[in-house]
Each structure stands twice: as structure tokens, then as C-alpha cells.
Amino acid sequence: MSERIYINADEARITYKGFCKVKLEMYDGRVFDDLEPRRLFPLSGLTKYITLLSPEMKEVALIRDLQHLMPESRQAVEKCLDEYYMIPKISAILDRKEKNGLLKYTVMTNYGQRSFDIRNRHSDIKNLYDGRVLFRDSNDNRYEIPDITKLDRTSFLKINIDL
Amino acid sequence: MEDNKPLINKVMPESARNFAEKQIGDGEKLLFSIVGDLSLDEKYSESAMLITSCRAVFIDDTYDNGFFSAAFSDIAKVTVKRMYGNVRMDVEFRSGETMTVFRYTYAVADLCDVAASFINAVASGGSVDAEMDAVKAVYENKMRVCPKCGRPLIRPGAECIKCQSKGKLLSKLLKYVKPQLGLLIAALIMSMMSTALALLPPSLTQRLVDEVLPNDDINGLITIVFVLLGSYLIGTLLNATRGYTLRIAGDRIVRYLRNDVYEKAQHLPMKFYDKTSTGSVINRIAGDTNTIQAFMLRISQEIIVQFFMLVGITVIMFLKDWKLSLLALCPVPIVVLGAKYFSRKIAPFYRKIWKRWAAVSGVLTDTIPCVRVVKSFAGEERATEKFKRYNDEWYKVDTNSAKITTTFPPIVNFVVTCGSLLIWGIGGKWTIIGYGGLTVGLLVAFLSYVSMFYGPVNFFAYLSDSYQGALASAERVLDILDAEPEADLGKGNCPEKIKGKIEFKNVNFSFDRAKKTLSDINLTIEPGDIVGIVGTTGSGKSTLINLFLRFYDNYEGEILLDGVNIKDIDLSYFRSRIGYVQQEPMMFSDTIFNNIAYGVPDAHIEQVINAADIANAHDFIILQPDGYDAMLGERGVGLSGGERQRISIARAVLKNPSILVFDEATASVDSETENQIQEAIERLISGRTTLMIAHRLSTLRKANKIVVVDKGRIIECGTHDELMAKKGKFYRLIQIQSMSEEVRKQKAEENFD
Numbered sequence: 001m002s003e004r005i006y007i008n009a010d011e012a013r014i015t016y017k018g019f020c021k022v023k024l025e026m027y028d029g030r031v032f033d034d035l036e037p038r039r040l041f042p043l044s045g046l047t048k049y050i051t052l053l054s055p056e057m058k059e060v061a062l063i064r065d066l067q068h069l070m071p072e073s074r075q076a077v078e079k080c081l082d083e084y085y086m087i088p089k090i091s092a093i094l095d096r097k098e099k100n101g102l103l104k105y106t107v108m109t110n111y112g113q114r115s116f117d118i119r120n121r122h123s124d125i126k127n128l129y130d131g132r133v134l135f136r137d138s139n140d141n142r143y144e145i146p147d148i149t150k151l152d153r154t155s156f157l158k159i160n161i162d163l
Numbered sequence: 164m165e166d167n168k169p170l171i172n173k174v175m176p177e178s179a180r181n182f183a184e185k186q187i188g189d190g191e192k193l194l195f196s197i198v199g200d201l202s203l204d205e206k207y208s209e210s211a212m213l214i215t216s217c218r219a220v221f222i223d224d225t226y227d228n229g230f231f232s233a234a235f236s237d238i239a240k241v242t243v244k245r246m247y248g249n250v251r252m253d254v255e256f257r258s259g260e261t262m263t264v265f266r267y268t269y270a271v272a273d274l275c276d277v278a279a280s281f282i283n284a285v286a287s288g289g290s291v292d293a294e295m296d297a298v299k300a301v302y303e304n305k306m307r308v309c310p311k312c313g314r315p316l317i318r319p320g321a322e323c324i325k326c327q328s329k330g331k332l333l334s335k336l337l338k339y340v341k342p343q344l345g346l347l348i349a350a351l352i353m354s355m356m357s358t359a360l361a362l363l364p365p366s367l368t369q370r371l372v373d374e375v376l377p378n379d380d381i382n383g384l385i386t387i388v389f390v391l392l393g394s395y396l397i398g399t400l401l402n403a404t405r406g407y408t409l410r411i412a413g414d415r416i417v418r419y420l421r422n423d424v425y426e427k428a429q430h431l432p433m434k435f436y437d438k439t440s441t442g443s444v445i446n447r448i449a450g451d452t453n454t455i456q457a458f459m460l461r462i463s464q465e466i467i468v469q470f471f472m473l474v475g476i477t478v479i480m481f482l483k484d485w486k487l488s489l490l491a492l493c494p495v496p497i498v499v500l501g502a503k504y505f506s507r508k509i510a511p512f513y514r515k516i517w518k519r520w521a522a523v524s525g526v527l528t529d530t531i532p533c534v535r536v537v538k539s540f541a542g543e544e545r546a547t548e549k550f551k552r553y554n555d556e557w558y559k560v561d562t563n564s565a566k567i568t569t570t571f572p573p574i575v576n577f578v579v580t581c582g583s584l585l586i587w588g589i590g591g592k593w594t595i596i597g598y599g600g601l602t603v604g605l606l607v608a609f610l611s612y613v614s615m616f617y618g619p620v621n622f623f624a625y626l627s628d629s630y631q632g633a634l635a636s637a638e639r640v641l642d643i644l645d646a647e648p649e650a651d652l653g654k655g656n657c658p659e660k661i662k663g664k665i666e667f668k669n670v671n672f673s674f675d676r677a678k679k680t681l682s683d684i685n686l687t688i689e690p691g692d693i694v695g696i697v698g699t700t701g702s703g704k705s706t707l708i709n710l711f712l713r714f715y716d717n718y719e720g721e722i723l724l725d726g727v728n729i730k731d732i733d734l735s736y737f738r739s740r741i742g743y744v745q746q747e748p749m750m751f752s753d754t755i756f757n758n759i760a761y762g763v764p765d766a767h768i769e770q771v772i773n774a775a776d777i778a779n780a781h782d783f784i785i786l787q788p789d790g791y792d793a794m795l796g797e798r799g800v801g802l803s804g805g806e807r808q809r810i811s812i813a814r815a816v817l818k819n820p821s822i823l824v825f826d827e828a829t830a831s832v833d834s835e836t837e838n839q840i841q842e843a844i845e846r847l848i849s850g851r852t853t854l855m856i857a858h859r860l861s862t863l864r865k866a867n868k869i870v871v872v873d874k875g876r877i878i879e880c881g882t883h884d885e886l887m888a889k890k891g892k893f894y895r896l897i898q899i900q901s902m903s904e905e906v907r908k909q910k911a912e913e914n915f916d
Contacts, residue, residue, distance in 0.1 A: 019253065019263070020246070042247060057874075086205065086248035086268070112207035120642065122443070122518065139270040142248050161511045163518075 005061040007069070012061070014073035020080045024052060024061060032060050037080045042087075043134070050077060088114065090135075090145045093155035096162075103162065105135075109143065116141065121162045133159065170195035170302045172274055178229055179211035179222045192216045194291070195298055197274045199267040201249060212252075212265055212278060216291055219254075219282055221264045231264060238286040241279040245272065245679070252279060277301040301719075336637055339420050340459050343412040350412065353405040354468040360394045360401070362475060365611035367391060373604030409460060417456040424448050424640055430648045433714040437674070443521040445528065447643055450520075451636035458633030465622065473619035480612050483605060487590050491613045494582040495620060498575055502624040505571045512564035513635040519557035526550045575624050579617040586613055650716050653731035661740050661821035662725050663690040663852030665711065670720035672710060680706050681875045684720070688868070693853045695863035697896060698872035704856045707872065708824055711854070712743060724822075742815030742847070746827040748807045755784055756791040758810055762818040770817060778813035779843040780806070805836030812843050823853040837862070860900050869893060 005026070013025045017034065024032040032054070040049040040062075047066040051059050066074050088109035095106040095115075103118040116137035118124045126134040133145040145151065151159070175183065175196055187193050192215060199210040203225040211222040218234045233254055240255040250272050252265040267275055277298050284294045340347065367387050375383040425448055436444075480488040530537055530546045537546050586609065593601045670684035681703050688694050696704045710718055713729060722729045729737060739762070750758055759775060760766045766774075771791070775781040783806055787793040795802065802810070808828060815823065828840060841862060844855075848865070857863050869886055871879035871893045879891050886893040 019261070020244070020251075083205070083251075084246045086246065088207075088248075109207070111201075111205060114207050121514075122521070122639070122642070127518075139268065139272075141268045141270065161514070163511075163515060 016076040176209040346412040369604040369608035454636040469619040657736040672718035695866035742820035748811035774817040780809035
């Protein structure tokens with residue numbers, strides 16, 4: 001097993017290459033092209049432990065914390081991650097209907113308004129300890145309420161039935 | 164679906180309709196369209212992809228003209244990049260330029276996949292008509308959903324199990340009550356008799372106070388006392404008999420309900436268990452069925468009794484004194500409104516309490532059977548902490564609900580008591596001033612009736628509490644009872660002889676839409692072939708086997724056995740013809756004998772012994788103090804990994820299967836045991852089609868065909884020598900293993916030295 005390259009701070013420059021890919025230039029002279037940033041913890045750690053994968057899907061390097069990168073490098077990685085991960089953040093529950101055992105939610109998200117179906121409230125709605133609520137719709141798309149305590153009262157009462 | 168009509172997944176947005184009407188002209192035909200749900204800049208909006216006979220058009224507001232058109236002749240390749248929650252379609256042009264042309268969520272991912280395949284095939288010279296067959300199949304599959312709820316159906320036109328039942332949630336469970344109707348009617352009659360008897364004492368009390376006591380009528384007094392004694396005696400007898408009858412009916416209801424839920428749980432597909440913890444299933448079978456039983460008895464008995472009591476007492480009260488009766492009714496509206504409010508408040512709590520309790524049970528079912536692992540990793544503290552955390556969560560929700568459930572009854576009691584005080588105050592005053600001929604006896608009797616009247620009022624007020632609890636339980640039990648069972652469309656189709664030819668044709672599979680687990684699997688295995696399936700961990704080897712064993716049926720393409728689609732063969736029969744040996748063999752809490760005979764419960768003793776002998780298991784079984792009667796624990800406590808594996812092979816031997824499947828059967832045993840197991844396997848496989856997933860490539864020495872799986876695709880297929888000559892992935896795997904074997908041998912020698 002080769003030694004894992006950790007990127008801790010400003011020892012690397014990362015530039016955006018398009019199509020969710022970046023170029024990594026280490027200050028010791030090593031250069032890696034066409035790397036794809038992925039989160040190791042897409043749910044619990046949005047800015048920490050970002051792996052950089054080669055086109056063969058092998059890990060080339062691991063960024064410990066995005067916040068410690070140089071601003072340009074950070075923006076390049078963030079651009080890829082924003083494009084890759086689509087977990088709409090729900091800011092309001094506009095409607096909730098239950099028909100034939102199927103929950104139909106209409107919500108406002110940071111991507112716009114969306115309606116989706118939940119097949120099983122027990123397994124497809126997860127209430128996390130940090131106040132987040134995760135949804136998985138009937139098509140396997142994901143949604144998130146970042147902090148349930150910050151929802152308006154009407155929205156809270158609608159979602160509270162299923163928590 | 165008519166051939167000349169373009170295929171659509173939903174009504175096209177106006178911009179796409181306009182384009183189709185105005186810009187698809189002569190000689191060009193719209194073949195199919197896909198309405199997407201994301202714009203290129205990742206906003207929810209309606210976009211569309213129109214595929215015509217000569218080009219692909221992408222309609223999206225983010226394009227300058229609102230659309231982008233790409234002729235097939237300009238396209239070199241279309242790729243689909245599945246990301247997290249969204250998918251990107253990129254087109255590589257012959258000019259060398261690459262651009263993202265379409266973006267969508269997983270809702271239309273299947274359709275866009277087939278569109279990409281279509282474009283690639285046609286762009287590289289394929290026939291439009293031939294490629295349209297695959298597109299049509301995916302569209303048909305996509306449209307095979309319930310029109311009411313959108314859930315996938317088992318087959319086109321099938322009735323949706325969910326919709327069929329959810330509308331009448333609790334009424335569906337009444338089928339368990341029907342067989343007990345005789346007992347329940349008997350109990351009901353007894354209830355009504357005892358209720359009628361309960362209405363007697365207040366009237367007698369009135370006579371006692373107004374007539375017997377003032378007139379010193381000893382005979383009348385004795386008569387009334389004996390009549391009261393008789394009514395109490397009969398009431399007691401009736402109540403005892405009714406209690407026993409109800410208990411019997413209740414136990415039968417819960418027995419049948421539990422049996423059905425358990426039976427259904429056995430026939431649920433693996434994808435149900437992938438998403439539902441076993442703790443939650445156990446909770447439903449053990450706990451929820453009891454809650455439903457209690458509610459069933461309540462609605463089939465007490466509602467009727469309480470209703471009759473309410474009507475009976477109201478009539479008696481109005482006959483005795485209509486003015487006092489109106490006073491007595493004053494608290495009723497408050498109680499009814501309060502009950503409605505209470506019902507709305509308490510419903511979410513029942514779901515929350517259950518969810519928290521299911522989490523607690525989940526920890527139990529995870530850690531108690533794995534207690535060895537917990538102990539060996541010194542995880543007792545952590546396990547306890549986790550349990551406490553979940554239990555505390557349950558406690559919080561339960562105590563929160565207690566605030567409502569414990570506050571409501573005293574409030575109702577208070578309101579009801581106020582009603583009695585009203586009778587005492589106003590009725591007492593009327594008795595004192597002699598208004599309306601109200602006597603002391605009548606007032607006392609009336610007060611008795613009022614207290615009896617509030618009983619049913621209370622009952623109906625609290626009914627919503629148990630109704631909500633039962634509703635939540637019914638929902639979870641029906642989640643199992645109504646879950647889509649393993650599809651068995653070929654029930655009854657049991658081919659006389661299975662030769663063992665297996666074909667995978669264009670098989671694609673994903674556990675969820677986020678990532679394809681198997682892609683384009685095409686494989687033919689001839690009868691009697693011994694096929695080794697190799698690949699790195701996570702490459703899709705076991706999934707391939709899982710599809711063949713029909714643990715998952717929702718794949719694209721076909722798997723054939725002797726030319727017949729395996730979905731068209733009787734599921735039970737199909738599995739009975741396959742011997743399956745897992746890496747981690749599960750032992751049931753039963754004797755060694757019964758564990759071997761699990762697949763053939765009526766096997767003769769000598770058959771079992773013979774099977775154990777073939778599996779190299781007999782020699783260690785006879786050394787057990789209890790021999791074949793030795794009891795095994797849930798995970799085969801008392802036996803080594805190799806011994807458990809040999810029992811599991813004996814289980815397969817006894818079945819005399821036509822096809823054998825070994826899933827890394829020797830992965831977790833030492834070399835000596837491996838040899839013994841290998842020997843047993845070689846005896847077993849002769850003449851049978853055999854699929855062997857092998858981690859140690861040395862175990863594939865008997866294989867006449869080796870399939871190398873990588874990232875969900877078959878990348879190499881051939882004999883050992885062919886693959887070695889090819890110097891591809893298999894060659895590299897062999898080299899890596901030979902090196903590690905060498906190192907291992909050296910280490911072993913060093914240790915001996």
C-alpha cells in the first residue's frame with residue numbers, strides 16, 4: 001500500500017478543470033491531472049476529508065480540511081463538490097398529503113420548489129441527533145432539512161407528524 | 164403502446180411541444196422524448212430531451228435559444244455521469260469538443276440511460292429500429308406503476324397491494340376478527356345482559372328511599388336486598404364468563420395475525436430487509452400485533468356495549484326527569500371537543516414512540532447476537548452508551564406524550580364531576596323546595612345514573628387514544644402484510660429436469676439509482692460447467708450470484724436457466740434445485756442433524772450421515788459428546804468456522820441440487836481446513852453446474868471457465884490458461900496472490916526456524 005498523500009494546508013495548488021475535475025500540483029513537484037473530489041463523509045462532514053480520485057477511481061490524495069486550503073484551491077474543489085452533490089436543503093414544507101399510504105411532500109429548497117413522494121416514513125425519513133432531517137424520495141433522490149428547529153411553525157407541524 | 168406514436172414519460176412542457184411541432188420537419192420522425200426535472204445550472208425546472216430519427220434535441224431554458232440540437236452524425240460518444248442526487252449527460256463530438264447537454268435527477272435516470280445507449284448505438288451506425296426495442300422495453304417498465312400511488316407493480320395491470328388496502332386500514336384487519344364472531348357475539352350478549360343488570364340497582368334504590376324506608380316495609384326491604392344480591396351474582400358470573408370468552412377470542416386473533424405477519428416476513432424480498440432493521444420487524448411481529456388485538460376487542464365489544472349503555476341510560480334519565488337530564492348533558496360538548504383536540508395532539512407521539520422503541524430494539528438485535536465481537540473489542544461501554552442514548556430518546560418522547568395522556572383523563576374527570584355537582588346543586592335545591600315533584604329517592608337514583616352515564620362518555624373520549632395507538636400499529640403491521648412479496652409469476656412451473664445451462668443476457672442492476680452495481684452482464688454457462696467468479700472486493704461477484712438466486716428481481720435484462728427465464732420458474736422449486744454455500748454459514752438453534760436436514764426435513768438418518776460424510780463433517784460430528792444431537796447456537800456456538808462450513812456443505816449435499824453456488828466458502832478458514840472443505844466440494848460438484856466465487860484463486864483449480872468481474876462488469880472470461888496467456892486482470896491477481904503466498908510461506912518457515 002503506497003503512502004497516502006494528505007493535503008493539510010497550502011502545500012498544494014488545486015485548479016478547476018471542468019466536468020467535476022481538478023488538477024493537483026504538489027509543491028514538491030508532483031502533478032496529478034483529472035482528479036475528481038469526493039466527500040468521504042457526505043452526510044456528517046461536508047468540508048472535511050475530501051478524497052481526490054484518479055480517472056481509474058483510485059485515491060491520489062486526501063484533503064483533511066477544505067478550510068485550510070488556499071482560497072483559489074478551496075473554490076476549485078467546492079465547485080466540483082457543489083456540482084457533484086445535490087442534496088437540496090429544504091427551507092419550508094409547503095404541503096404534505098397522505099394518500100394510499102404514500103406521503104406527498106411539496107417543499108421549497110435552495111434549488112427551487114419540488115414535489116416528491118415518500119414510500120415509507122419509517123425508513124425514508126431520518127431524524128438525526130444534530131437537528132438535521134434527511135429524506136430519500138421514491139426515486140432515491142436525497143433532501144435535507146439542515147436544522148429542524150429553524151423551520152417556520154407551519155412547516156414544523158407538517159413534518160413533525162412523520163418524525 | 165402504438166408503434167407510430169413517439170414514446171413519452173409525461174406531458175411535454177410547452178417549449179418542447181412547440182419545438183416538436185415547428186422544428187421537426189420532413190423526413191425526420193420524433194421517436195421518444197424524456198421530460199427532465201433539472202436545468203443545466205441545477206435548478207428544479209422542466210427540461211426535455213427529444214430523440215428523433217437523426218438527432219438529439221435538448222430543451223432547457225439555460226441554452227441561448229432555449230434548445231441545443233446535436234446530429235447523430237456529429238456525435239462520437241454520449242456518457243452519463245451519475246453523481247449524488249443528480250446525473251449529467253455529456254456529449255463528446257467528433258470535433259473533439261465535449262459538453263454537458265442535459266442534467267436530471269434520478270427520477271428519469273433509467274430513461275436517460277437507455278437514451279444514451281440509443282444515441283451511442285445509432286451514432287456508431289446501428290439500426291434505429293433495432294435499438295428502439297430496448298428503448299420501448301424501458302419505457303414499458305417505467306410505465307408499469309400504480310396510477311394511484313406511483314409504486315411499481317409486480318406486472319403490467321397488476322393490482323397495487325398498497326392502494327388495495329391502505330384506504331381501509333383497520334377494516335382489513337377485521338378479517339382476523341370474523342372467525343371469532345361466534346365467541347364475540349356470545350361475549351357481546353353477556354355484556355349487554357350485565358349492562359342491563361347494572362341499570363337495575365339505581366331504580367331499586369329510588370324505591371328503597373322513597374317507598375320502603377319511609378313506610379317501614381320490612382318485606383319490601385328484604386325483597387329488594389335479595390333482588391340486588393341476585394343481580395350482583397348474575398352480573399359477576401356473566402362478567403367472568405365474558406372475560407374468559409374474550410381472552411380466548413383475543414388470543415386466537417393475535418395468533419393468526421402473528422402467524423400471517425411471520426409468514427409474510429419470510430416471503431419478503433431481500434430489498435425489504437436491506438432497508439428495514441430486523442429489530443423493527445421483530446417489534447412488529449411481537450408488539451404491534453398485541454396492540455391491534457387489544458383494539459380489535461375494544462371495537463368489537465366495548466363500543467357496542469358502551470353505545471347501548473349510553474342510549475339506555477339517556478332514555479331512562481329523560482324518562483325520570485328531562486330537566487335534570489339536560490343538566491347532565493352540559494359537560495358532554497366540552498368532553499367531545501377535548502377528545503378531538505387530544506386525538507390530534509397524541510397521534511404523532513405514537514409514531515415517535517414507536518420509532519424510538521424500534522431504534523432501541525435495533526441496538527438489542529445488533530449487539531446481543533454479536534456479543535463476542537463486542538467483548539473482543541472491549542466495546543461493552545460503548546454498546547451500553549449507545550443503548551442508553553437510544554433509550555433516553557425513547558424516554559424523552561414517552562414522557563412528553565405522558566404530559567398529554569396523563570393530563571387529559573383528570574381534566575375529563577373534573578368536567579364530569581362538575582356535571583355531577585350541577586345535579587347535586589340544582590337538583591338538591593329543587594328537592595328542598597319541592598319543585599317539579601323531585602323526591603330524594605329520585606335524586607339519588609338520578610345521581611347513580613349520571614355517574615353511569617359519564618362512563619360511556621369517558622370511554623368514547625379515550626377511544627381516540629387507543630385508536631391512534633392501534634392505527635400506528637396497524638400501519639406498521641400492514642407495512643409487512645402489504646409489502647410486495649417476492650414475485651413468483653412462474654408458480655407451478657416446475658421443469659421435470661434441470662440440465663443446468665445458465666445465461667445472463669444484458670443484465671444491469673443497481674441497489675439504488677445512485678450507482679450501478681452490475682452493467683451489461685452477458686454470460687453463458689453450459690450444463691456441468693464449473694465456473695469460477697473472481698474479482699476484487701466490491702466488484703459485484705456476490706451480486707451476480709444474488710441475482711441468480713433471485714434475492715433481487717428488479718434487474719434489467721434476463722437470466723435464463725435451460726432457456727427459460729428464471730422469473731418464470733416456480734420460485735420455491737427453483738431455489739430447491741440450487742445448493743448454496745455461503746462464506747459465513749448460519750446455523751439454526753437446533754441439533755446438528757436438523758441443521759443438515761434443513762432443506763430436506765424428511766431425510767432418512769443414513770442420508771444425513773452420508774451427506775455429512777461427503778462433506779467431511781461426519782468425523783468431527785462423531786467426536787461431539789451429543790453426536791448428531793448436539794445443539795447449536797444461533798451462530799453455531801461450539802463449532803469452528805471450518806466445521807460450520809462443512810455442515811453447511813452437508814446441507815447442500817443432502818439437497819442433491821442441480822446447480823451449486825459457493826460464495827467464498829473457504830475464505831475464512833486455515834489451509835488444512837481449506838483442503839478438507841475443498842475435497843468435500845470436489846466430491847459434491849462432479850456433474851453439476853457450479854458457480855464458485857473464490858477469494859483464493861488456488862481453489863479454482865477444477866474450474867473450466869473463469870469469469871473476472873471488475874466494477875460491475877465482466878472484463879475477462881475464459882479458461883485458466885487463456886486468461887493467463889492474456890496477461891490481464893486475472894494474471895495480475897494470480898501474481899499478487901502467488902507473491903503473498905510466497906511471503907506467507909517464508910514467514911512460516913522463519914517462525915519454525
